[in-house]
Amino acid sequence: xxxxxxxxxxxxxxxxxxxxxxxxxxxxxxxxxxxxxxxxxxxxxxxxxxxxxxxxxxxxxxxxxxxxxxxxxxxxxxxxxxxxxxxxxxxxxxxxxxxxxxxxxxxxxxxxxxxxxxxxxxxxxxxxxxxxxxxxxxxxxxxxxxxxxxxxxxxxxxxxxxxxxxxxxxxxxxxxxxxxxxxxxxxxxxxxxxxxxxxxxxxxxxxxxxxxxxxxxxxxxxxxxxxxxxxxxxxxxxxxxxxxxxxxxxxxxxxxxxxxxxxxxxxxxxxxxxxxxxxxxxxxxxxxxxxxxxxxxxxxxxxxxxxxxxxxxxxxxxxxxxxxxxxxxxxxxxxxxxxxxxxxxxxxxxxxxxxxxxxxxxxxxxxxxxxxxxxxxxxxxxxxxxxxxxxxxxxxxxxxxxxxxxx
Ligand code: HEM
Numbered sequence: 001x002x003x004x005x006x007x008x009x010x011x012x013x014x015x016x017x018x019x020x021x022x023x024x025x026x027x028x029x030x031x032x033x034x035x036x037x038x039x040x041x042x043x044x045x046x047x048x049x050x051x052x053x054x055x056x057x058x059x060x061x062x063x064x065x066x067x068x069x070x071x072x073x074x075x076x077x078x079x080x081x082x083x084x085x086x087x088x089x090x091x092x093x094x095x096x097x098x099x100x101x102x103x104x105x106x107x108x109x110x111x112x113x114x115x116x117x118x119x120x121x122x123x124x125x126x127x128x129x130x131x132x133x134x135x136x137x138x139x140x141x142x143x144x145x146x147x148x149x150x151x152x153x154x155x156x157x158x159x160x161x162x163x164x165x166x167x168x169x170x171x172x173x174x175x176x177x178x179x180x181x182x183x184x185x186x187x188x189x190x191x192x193x194x195x196x197x198x199x200x201x202x203x204x205x206x207x208x209x210x211x212x213x214x215x216x217x218x219x220x221x222x223x224x225x226x227x228x229x230x231x232x233x234x235x236x237x238x239x240x241x242x243x244x245x246x247x248x249x250x251x252x253x254x255x256x257x258x259x260x261x262x263x264x265x266x267x268x269x270x271x272x273x274x275x276x277x278x279x280x281x282x283x284x285x286x287x288x289x290x291x292x293x294x295x296x297x298x299x300x301x302x303x304x305x306x307x308x309x310x311x312x313x314x315x316x317x318x319x320x321x322x323x324x325x326x327x328x329x330x331x332x333x334x335x336x337x338x339x340x341x342x343x344x345x346x347x348x349x350x351x352x353x354x355x356x357x358x359x360x361x362x363x364x365x366x367x368x369x370x371x372x373x374x375x376x377x378x379x380x381x382x383x384x385x386x387x388x389x390x391x392x393x394x395x396x397x398x399x400x401x402x403x404x405x406x407x
Contacts, residue, residue, distance in 0.1 A: 016286040024050040032046045036394040041182040048307040057316045061323035062342045063330040065307045070351035073097045076298040088182030090238030107231045111222045117364045122405035128156045145402040154252040163221025176248040217362045251293040251362045253398025258286035261337045263383045281339045283367035288346035294322030321325035321347040378406035
């Protein structure tokens with residue numbers, strides 16, 4: 001709009017001048033880690049974007065603002081300067097914009113998509129679930145549903161899908177956690193970098209060993225597909241590391257949160273048990289209610305105005321989908337866990353060109369296999385009144401302890 005059109009327009013038509021970004025100097029990382037939701041509520045009520053000194057970034061908390069960012073890579077780039085993820089895992093598709101991003105994304109082909117799940121992976125999820133349910137049962141009532149079942153189950157599923165036939169599910173868990181810790185190592189702790197770099201090397205070695213084996217004997221796995229593609233080794237290595245970090249903890253965490261929420265809401269648990277076709281709704285509500293990836297980064301490529309707030313070129317943003325998913329402008333009674341809520345699209349799997357490539361794997365392995373099997377095979381599954389469940393985290397959030405009892 002030019003000055004003259006501004007002068008000629010009525011006051012109602014004029015765009016208000018952008019407001020300066022408010023500062024949330026009352027936010028601490030400890031509080032975010034413990035329980036970010038009251039913080040998000042206060043921030044959303046004040047403004048859609050804040051500068052947050054404690055995290056050295058702008059935090060975007062409204063649904064509309066997060067949605068705008070996801071769909072405009074020209075202004076909000078995923079290729080962040082000084083990205084710790086690039087250091088911890090290499091330069092994967094998650095930190096590229098199109099067209100470079102799309103080349104990497106297309107190299108994944110159809111391995112993670114519904115047809116491959118139906119034809120190949122579903123059977124493997126069922127076997128793995130049986131294996132780790134047996135382990136949980138052997139541990140007996142009082143066992144931890146996250147560490148005795150959800151974590152090894154998610155790790156073993158991912159190991160097989162990715163084609164790491166030369167590694168164990170324990171390796172996958174260690175690689176995932178140490179590289180994620182590197183991605184979040186804002187304190188620059190040398191011990192965290194050492195563990196992350198060790199995993200970086202181990203993953204490279206495992207890939208180097210598997211590629212010729214899979215070229216000689218191809219299978220349905222991701223690495224096998226990549227081995228046949230004209231794609232640089234560095235891209236394969238970075239994308240595989242990112243997928244180890246992004247494809248293990250999240251199904252584990254949504255599984256833990258879904259079980260915890262159902263056990264804590266007996267009316268909804270009974271409803272699902274009476275009609276098991278509702279497990280996918282429970283999954284969807286769990287992933288909205290506590291987004292396993294609570295925040296991810298973007299960076300502005302030029303001065304811009306986001307939902308009325310001015311942001312300078314180069315601004316480092318945290319897209320807080322964990323807050324957007326509880327925005328009352330979008331969701332009625334957003335703090336409540338309610339499998340019967342009106343269906344409104346949530347942002348837990350991101351959006352735009354980086355929309356999660358593993359969403360079908362997560363839905364199938366958790367909602368179609370793990371949740372029904374757990375409730376079917378553990379009669380009177382319930383929380384342990386003497387050992388409380390613990391949820392924690394904000395960049396990644398899930399259950400850190402989930403002791404359960406059954407008859
Ligand atoms: C409940 C489970 C999951 C959640 C909540 C989740 C969430 C997300 C989110 C929010 C993003 C976008 C991040 C950004 O834009 O910066 C993403 C991207 C991605 N996810 Fe997932 N994810 C889950 C499971 C999985 C699984 C099981 C896999 C692999 C088997 C996977 C593979 C990927 C990949 C490859 C990308 C990058 C996509 C791209 O850049 O184009 N995810 N995920």
